[in-house]
Amino acid sequence: MGLQGQEVSSSAILLYWYPIFFNMDSNIVQRSTDNSNWTTIAILDGNAISYSNTGLSLNTTYYYRLRSKNVISPYYSPWSTLGPETMLPAPSNLSATSASSSQINLSWTDNSTDEDGFAIEQATSSSGPFVEIFEVMANVKTYLCTGLSSGTTYWFRVRGFRNIYHGIDYSSYSNTTSMATQGGGVPTAPSNLTATAVSRSQINLAWNDNSSNESGFYIERAPSGSSSFTQIGSVGANVKTYSNTGLAAGTTYQYRVRAYNGSGNSGYSNTASTATYSNIAQGKTASASSVQSGNTAANGNDGNTGTRWCASSATMPQWWKVDLGASKTIGEVEIMFQATGSSGNCYNFTVETSADNNTWTTGVDKSTNTNTAQTQAYSFNATARYVRITIKKAPGTNWASLYEFRVFGK
Numbered sequence: 001m002g003l004q005g006q007e008v009s010s011s012a013i014l015l016y017w018y019p020i021f022f023n024m025d026s027n028i029v030q031r032s033t034d035n036s037n038w039t040t041i042a043i044l045d046g047n048a049i050s051y052s053n054t055g056l057s058l059n060t061t062y063y064y065r066l067r068s069k070n071v072i073s074p075y076y077s078p079w080s081t082l083g084p085e086t087m088l089p090a091p092s093n094l095s096a097t098s099a100s101s102s103q104i105n106l107s108w109t110d111n112s113t114d115e116d117g118f119a120i121e122q123a124t125s126s127s128g129p130f131v132e133i134f135e136v137m138a139n140v141k142t143y144l145c146t147g148l149s150s151g152t153t154y155w156f157r158v159r160g161f162r163n164i165y166h167g168i169d170y171s172s173y174s175n176t177t178s179m180a181t182q183g184g185g186v187p188t189a190p191s192n193l194t195a196t197a198v199s200r201s202q203i204n205l206a207w208n209d210n211s212s213n214e215s216g217f218y219i220e221r222a223p224s225g226s227s228s229f230t231q232i233g234s235v236g237a238n239v240k241t242y243s244n245t246g247l248a249a250g251t252t253y254q255y256r257v258r259a260y261n262g263s264g265n266s267g268y269s270n271t272a273s274t275a276t277y278s279n280i281a282q283g284k285t286a287s288a289s290s291v292q293s294g295n296t297a298a299n300g301n302d303g304n305t306g307t308r309w310c311a312s313s314a315t316m317p318q319w320w321k322v323d324l325g326a327s328k329t330i331g332e333v334e335i336m337f338q339a340t341g342s343s344g345n346c347y348n349f350t351v352e353t354s355a356d357n358n359t360w361t362t363g364v365d366k367s368t369n370t371n372t373a374q375t376q377a378y379s380f381n382a383t384a385r386y387v388r389i390t391i392k393k394a395p396g397t398n399w400a401s402l403y404e405f406r407v408f409g410k
């Protein structure tokens with residue numbers, strides 16, 4: 001029945017076939033990576049004529065086969081086979097430079113060894129539509145895009161292709177990049193920059209895009225109290241947000257952005273600053289359902305990883321609670337337990353928050369926890385004054401106990 005396949009990305013293949021046997025009850029699709037051991041990946045309706053197999057890996061060879069089944073006889077058609085199939089890696093690192101008022105130069109990294117060429121697509125908006133403007137030969141890694149309009153932003157993406165008997169295999173797309181042609185002057189400066197902390201290590205930026213001819217925006221950062229800004233990243237044209245990650249906890253950062261194009265840079269936006277979340281639980285009033293002599297509730301948030309709170313017996317559940325002193329924005333908790341678990345033998349717990357020490361909302365439910373690590377961090381969003389952990393089970397014969405309970409927020 002002529003099983004065919006077209007790779008539609010670097011991880012998906014569209015299988016299709018022409019039915020020879022009609023009035024069959026089902027189509028059985030099998031896959032192999034050695035052309036010897038087969039696994040059924042789909043049982044389709046007898047009238048099916050295609051199947052999309054996704055989640056495929058690069059550097060793996062795939063074989064496919066298909067047969068139809070009629071349950072009454074029962075009768076199986078002969079196998080129709082396809083393969084070997086190897087997926088085409090996507091090109092990467094697509095970048096663009098503005099060469100003149102009518103030309104943008106593209107370059108990319110060629111990651112494939114058996115492509116027949118690369119197809120270049122262009123759009124005049126970040127959301128497309130992208131239109132193929134040219135195909136270059138195999139191993140070509142540049143394209144000079146000419147005949148463009150002056151002072152105009154264009155978006156580009158590239159994908160590899162391979163000519164096959166019945167059509168064309170395609171890789172996934174490269175990154176999309178934007179660039180403006182020269183002319184039309186420098187862009188208008190962005191405005192209304194805001195900086196919002198969302199965790200102990202991340203601040204999100206947002207701004208107003210006031211220009212129609214930018215190639216993109218540069219993001220700059222300076223430490224608190226400093227005027228020495230350095231560029232930390234860039235985004236494409238019409239992008240109005242940026243997430244700065246990998247930051248230090250409880251630290252204030254300043255930001256400013258500006259637009260750029262082939263004619264130069266815009267002025268700067270306003271400067272916006274904020275602090276990442278810090279541990280707002282340390283040293284605050286703590287209490288617990290029970291306390292073993294010497295291992296007080298206060299030990300659970302004293303900032304010392306050598307002291308711990310422990311319940312007074314093996315009885316479960318046991319809770320430990322901190323009063324943050326006022327309503328706070330909470331984004332994450334981190335618990336350093338007394339013990340490390342083993343497979344199927346770890347702390348089971350919930351973390352709840354409350355505004356009034358009476359009504360509680362679950363932020364983290366690890367009642368059936370599988371994380372055996374001694375220190376575990378969980379993100380959730382809440383506005384609350386009280387945070388409580390209820391330990392329902394501890395590894396082995398351990399009692400409910402923790403060295404440190406940290407709450408990241410502000």
Ligand SMILES: [Ca+2]
Nearest residue numbers: 110112113139
């Ligand atoms: Ca190549």
Ligand SMILES: [Ca+2]
Nearest residue numbers: 209211212238
């Ligand atoms: Ca814009």
Ligand SMILES: [Ca+2]
Nearest residue numbers: 299304307403
């Ligand atoms: Ca401690």
